[in-house]
Amino acid sequence: MKNLAEETILLFVDVSEVYTLLSKLDSYPKLLAAHTCDWKFNGDICSFNYDGSTHTKLKMYEQLLNEKVVIGTYGVNTVDFDMEFLLFDVGKNRTNFKMIIKADMNPIMASMASSSMEELKDDFLKEMKKELGVDNN
Template structure:
């Protein structure tokens, strides 16, 4: 008989934001998203506090519940921005911004989030995180729509 450690196993939580169409070139969207100082305009202010950012790192608190830190770890110009959890976080994660050119001054963008978490945390966090990433996509569309 196999001994159980008493710890819940981890599952892979994948969240994909809605895809938004923007009236801006792929290059300009890539440049905007590859600088965290621009994210302050994208983050829902009523959901986030303690926002700080440099070009490639940022940290903030979500609704007084969790401190989040992120770092841009790889840029694949002009289509993909890889972001990893950085510093103090409730769990390790990756976030990828995918930018697809659909015309000279038109692009599509979506965000892909990936984390290994316990099933309970996945159940609790999936819907709020999906809403959070969709709000960021919506803000991009307001700015560049």
């Protein structure tokens, strides 16, 4: 899989708060609010419409307490991708947070999708900071 979007930021919040937010699929309608609607949940799988037309399913694939969360597309989707969240506790209510969006596609498709994935990443980070109650830093 190729990294299409990636960013590391320092959050002034305890690592457990970040992990709790990201480890629950029912948090993602708020985190992905900019382009999604019609969310449905079934255990560790959720589905939604992206930009009003593309139906997407996500599944929680990996959770490592206060360290890592991986969600990705599930079943048949227009674009298959994973979002990997890495958390590093740096003490005193500070968390180093890394978000990586990966997809398995040829170089031409990857270059076409990268700007959309960058926008998805930026919108996600903005909403995550808002949900955590932290300033943009």
